Amino acid sequence: MTTLEKCFAPAKLNGLELKNRLIKAGTFEGKTPGGIPGESMKAFHLALAHGGVGMTTLGYCATEADGRINENMMYMDEYVRAPLADLIASLHQAGTKVSGQMGHSGGFSKNKELQRRRPRGPQFGINMLGVANGMLFCDGMSEAHIKEMVQSYHDAAIFMKSVGFDCLEIHFGHGYGLCQFMSPKTNKRKDRYGGSLENRMRLPLEVLAAVRKAVGDDFPVIGKISLTEGVRGGLDYDDAVNISRLLDKGGIDGIVTSGGTSTMNPMIMFRGDNILQPMLKAEKNPVMKLILRAVGPSMFRNYPYQELYFLEQAKRVRDAVQCNMVYVGGASTNASFGQLMAEGFDFIQLGRSLLSDPDLPNKAAADAGYKSRCLHCNECVATIEHPAGIHCTRF
Numbered sequence: 590m591t592t593l594e595k596c597f598a599p600a601k602l603n604g605l606e607l608k609n610r611l612i613k614a615g616t617f618e619g620k621t622p623g624g625i626p627g628e629s630m631k632a633f634h635l636a637l638a639h640g641g642v643g644m645t646t647l648g649y650c651a652t653e654a655d656g657r658i659n660e661n662m663m664y665m666d667e668y669v670r671a672p673l674a675d676l677i678a679s680l681h682q683a684g685t686k687v688s689g690q691m692g693h694s695g696g697f698s699k700n701k702e703l704q705r706r707r708p709r710g711p712q713f714g715i716n717m718l719g720v721a722n723g724m725l726f727c728d729g730m731s732e733a734h735i736k737e738m739v740q741s742y743h744d745a746a747i748f749m750k751s752v753g754f755d756c757l758e759i760h761f762g763h764g765y766g767l768c769q770f771m772s773p774k775t776n777k778r779k780d781r782y783g784g785s786l787e788n789r790m791r792l793p794l795e796v797l798a799a800v801r802k803a804v805g806d807d808f809p810v811i812g813k814i815s816l817t818e819g820v821r822g823g824l825d826y827d828d829a830v831n832i833s834r835l836l837d838k839g840g841i842d843g844i845v846t847s848g849g850t851s852t853m854n855p856m857i858m859f860r861g862d863n864i865l866q867p868m869l870k871a872e873k874n875p876v877m878k879l880i881l882r883a884v885g886p887s888m889f890r891n892y893p894y895q896e897l898y899f900l901e902q903a904k905r906v907r908d909a910v911q912c913n914m915v916y917v918g919g920a921s922t923n924a925s926f927g928q929l930m931a932e933g934f935d936f937i938q939l940g941r942s943l944l945s946d947p948d949l950p951n952k953a954a955a956d957a958g959y960k961s962r963c964l965h966c967n968e969c970v971a972t973i974e975h976p977a978g979i980h981c982t983r984f
Contacts, residue, residue: 593927597954600643600935602913603809603842605755607643607686610930611950614845614917614938615646615690615758615813617662620978624663626672629978631679637943638683641950645680646688646758646938652738652745655709656693656766658718660702661974665691665745670752677753688756689749690813691742691800695766696727697852709734710769711776711783717852721877735782735792738766742796746803755809759793759800761836762815763858764850767793771832774823774853786828790835797839811843811915812836816902819854819890826902833906843913845938846903854890859941860919861894861965871971894965896925900932907933921961923953944969945981 590598597609613634620630626647637645651657651664663669677687694700696710699719705728708716712729719725730738746757761767769775770792776783782791800810814836816829824832833844849858856863865885872878892898899918907914916929917938929937943949945963953959968982 591927592930593923593957595930596923596926596937597950602756602811602936604807605686605809607936608684609641609643609950609954610936611641611643611926611953612688612915612936612938613637613642613645613943614940615648615688615760616940616979617649617658617973618979619661619973619975621663622661624657624661625669626663626676631676633978634676634680634687635683636947638680638685640943640946640948641954642685642939642943643936643950644686644688644756646690647676647754648690649692649760650689650745650749652691652693652741654702655698655700655704656741657700657702658694658698660700665748667748670748674752681753686755687753688758688809688811689754690758690760691745691749692760693738693741693766695769697764697766697769698727699724710766711778714775721874721880729778732780732782735795739792739795739799743799743803746800750804750808757800757804757808757810758845759796759810759812761793761812761832762847762850763813763855764815764818764852767796768815768818768824768850772818772824772850774818774820786831787835790832794835794839797836797841801840806840809842810840811845811913812841813845813847813917815850815858816846816848816899816906817857818850819848819857820850823850823853826905829902830905830909833910837910837912841912843915843935844906844910845915845917846899846906847917848899848902853888855888856890856892858918859965859967859970860892860898862967863889863891864967864970865889867968867971871974895919896922897928900929903934904932921963923957923959926953941965941967941969944979945984
């Protein structure tokens, strides 16, 4: 079997068999108005299923109502059982497995339906995302609040397994709730949840243990990390290796090696054309548009696209752990897919290239010289809050 053939052959993730090694990356698609996954979301993921993806990921399943970044995200509770179970059953019938990405916003939120006085992060601070909506600050979490957050992951995991998810992906990256505790840039606590990396990893590891307890040893649990946050004083590539070792020791089944932070340097994860101008064009809030014009040039830096842009750093993680490795970041050709298999990665997550062409897996399996038609223009990123949700603007 060639390395490319390996990519399109069945593979197992903690006993779960996927028909190939291509996984739709977890992204919030803006297709859950009012927090309900409706026909638009079903059609989106069914297109991916019919296109041949081994597993699709329902992105940003908030573990509780106040874990949402905005009120149009769904959270894992009984109100969403029927439509979510129907969606997952449809995807199973179409021949794909379904992963749920567990997320929590922490102190980064613009949720107009927030039940608490303010969102909660590692400590009191500015809530950058909420400034334009009058939500200027976030509160620091007490240890009691931390226990509540861990419990929300446990309860959400039980719920998600019960509605039919085949795998859970815990989001440890991109500047969201757990990452806020992991990063020395955003965690200035003086107690046992702050300071050393071991202390900053205490909450994420407690969450991993709680999720594992909820779903059992035979259920796949993977986690997405940021290889680097790309900002001074934040998590870096050396941290990623140590974080991965701790997650591996904690019993995770696979690590997704992403990068960047939505709150400070998102372009390091996207690469390609800068997203600032598309975001300015899409933004309706005049205050937020003003903020984007002011901070955008420093926040949205230029990173030219190249294939496999996280490969060398992801290989460092690969060499440090025993669990499955899930590569994400600039894989859009069969040459790249084959190289990743040869380098010892177990699965590949795809984002923009699948948005551009949902039939990518079937086409790539049929054409050894396949190259994605995605232009890496990143205009899709700015469509997340479009009435129709995220979509490719070019094809």
